[in-house]
Amino acid sequence: MPLALLALAIGAFGIGTTEFVVMGLLPQVAQDFGVSVPTAGLLTTGYALGVVVGAPLLAVLGTRISRKRMLMLLMGLFVAGNLLTALAPTFGLVLAGRITASLAHGAFFGIGSIVAAGLVAPARRAGAIAMMFTGLTVANVVGVPLGTLVGQQVGWRATFALVAALGVAGLAGIAALVPADPRPGTDGAHRPGIRRELAAFRNVQVVLAMLMTVLGFGGVFAAITYIAPMMTGAAGYAESSVTWLLVLFGLGMVAGNLIGGRYADRRLMPMLMTALGALAVVLALFAFTAHDKVLAALTVPLIGALGFATVPPLQKRVLDRTADAPTLASAVNIGAFNLGNALAAWLGGAVLSAGFGATAPNWVGALMAAAALGLAVLSTALDRRSTAAPNAAPATVAAPADPRVPVHH
Template sequence: MPLALLALAIGAFGIGTTEFVIMGLLPQVAEDFGISVPTAGLLTTGYALGVVVGAPLLAVLGTRIPRKRMLMLLMGLFVAGNLVTALAPTFGLVLTGRIIASLAHGAFFGIGAIVAADLVAPSRKAGAIALMFTGLTVANVVGVPLGTLVGQQIGWRVTFLLVAALGVIGLAGIAALVPGTPAADRAPGRTAGSVRRELAAFRNVQVVLAMLMTVLGFGGVFAAVTYIAPMMTGAAGYAEGSVTWLLVLFGLGMVAGNLVGGRYADRRLMPMLFVTLGSLAAVLAVFSFTAHDKVLAAITIPLIGALGFATVPPLQKRVLDQTGDAPTLASAVNIGAFNLGNALAAWLGGAVIAAGLGVTAPNWVGAAMAAAALALAVLSAALERRSSAVAGATAETPAGTPADRPAASPRVPVRT
């Protein structure tokens, strides 16, 4: 394993930790600034919206800067954002720091995946990309629970200082271990014309549908998980310190779901989406009831993580499959779509709590979003079948030949 992959994984670990750790620290942040938990939930919304904006903009910028240098700039931006978050004297500046850190998210994973693949032989490219993304997955099993524990016992600001330190380690690792890639940086795909081709991919209705599925499907997970701390302490009756190991259960579910989704996405992608999105909608609806019982809540939480992250590989692959030879920008935008769904879900979840519908009401929001994603998946598959049928009929009927009249026999070429 090239050590450069470890540097990329450390960067992914830091990004994953800062994205998700805020879920367990919302009560502490709210108390520190004298605001409501739904208002503190804007820290999740702001981060997600920053990814939505930053992913395409910085992905385009990354076509004009050597990839190693771009990765270093992105990690520097990540460190700066977490330092602002940790040291901010007002809630507004905390939110600003979260947005600054989020701008690096989408582009780092998009460009990092390309660099990871370039580090190994062609037969090992997928494994190298998966190894980099392992940092994001492990963050939810190790980084997020530990960060939550530190934030609850010492202070939430210390958590973000430690995350900034992780970013420094990742930056140093990239600088020292990731080789320059001048050949890749001069590749034909990194041109202004390529950007225009990438933008043209968004005229494909299947690309748009896939991204809408991403927004609604994974957003359903965040409607519930954003408010897991107040939900578990207020409805299930857990002590505040128990949120840490509940997040571990959620992270373990994520790891399992990601592995299963990645295994079956290449085999039967759309059936996989039907099953995962339908099951996710059902489990989120059930969580509205099981969230009131400690044992049942502890069983349901990892199921949400597993089903939610089982949708990630097929949704990402769906976008790549529909963009042909121009997948780079669409791939980065789809990472932003995941976070747009997170932002929408966090806002809607906070809105239903603020409306007095109860601390478990966000689960119904998540169930509705996942069900809507399932409906779009069914529509997408139906359109694809119809398109295939039309294409097949066109191929069987030569142009200008009535469909109800036999076509002329093909000419037999004369050999000379």
């Protein structure tokens, strides 16, 4: 794999760390500013909404300048947001820092996916995308626990200062390792305009892929958002054990991401349908295994693995279907992951509030994953119908290599 993928993975590691580490630091932040923990929870909500809003807005900007330069600007925005969070004298400015950092999230992964895919041969594109996302998954295993530990021992501000330093490392890596590309409109470079980018959303397969993104990975968050009360209330774990269960979840994410990337390059839709079907079954089983410590500890990493096994194929599916104008759709699909997370967390909270029991969010997740599987089956059927139609174009169009980024074999 090209070294440029390492630079993208470092940036992804920093983004993944800052997204999730705040959850373990909310009590400290709340105490420092004299606000309630639910109010401090706005730091998580604000980040998620910033991803959804920032993805399309900054992706539009990304259609006007070179992708390497855009990635560097996004990492600069990420660094600025985390520094503001670390130094903010008021809770409002902490929230502003979180939102500033989140704006870079969707566009970074969206544009980074395009660059990663262009660095390798067509048959290895899903694997390259997975390699970049490895930074995000490893963040849950290493970055979040270490960031939480630093925050508890030194102070939460030190955690975000370290995350900002990670952003600087990612920025330097992108500057040094990602191949240069000419500005659109110069040196023969071609970049579709915003109308062409928007036209990609008229493709029913693109819309289906994004809906699968919302429902499939959202199903994971229906369960994981409420893993603490579920494991302490149903399985009987101590609160201190939840951190290690989340590490197991993160290890599952790492494995699933790499497996999904590898097999999506071979048979994308069969891989996706297998992962979604298995995810629906495992989430349903978690409603029962969550009552036993050993079975729960075995199920949690499976949820992480099957959930993240869907990420590389879904991202590649969008890129394949928007080969001539991928920037906006790729970034919006990243926003769709966060939209699914927010929807799942709300639905899981609703069934808990309705009194259906501590494990009820798992049924919500199972239904969401099953719905995503249904959409995958529909998408495959449409592919086959298109292939069978007279004079039809091929069902799957491989995205051409970025003309500005050299291909390494």
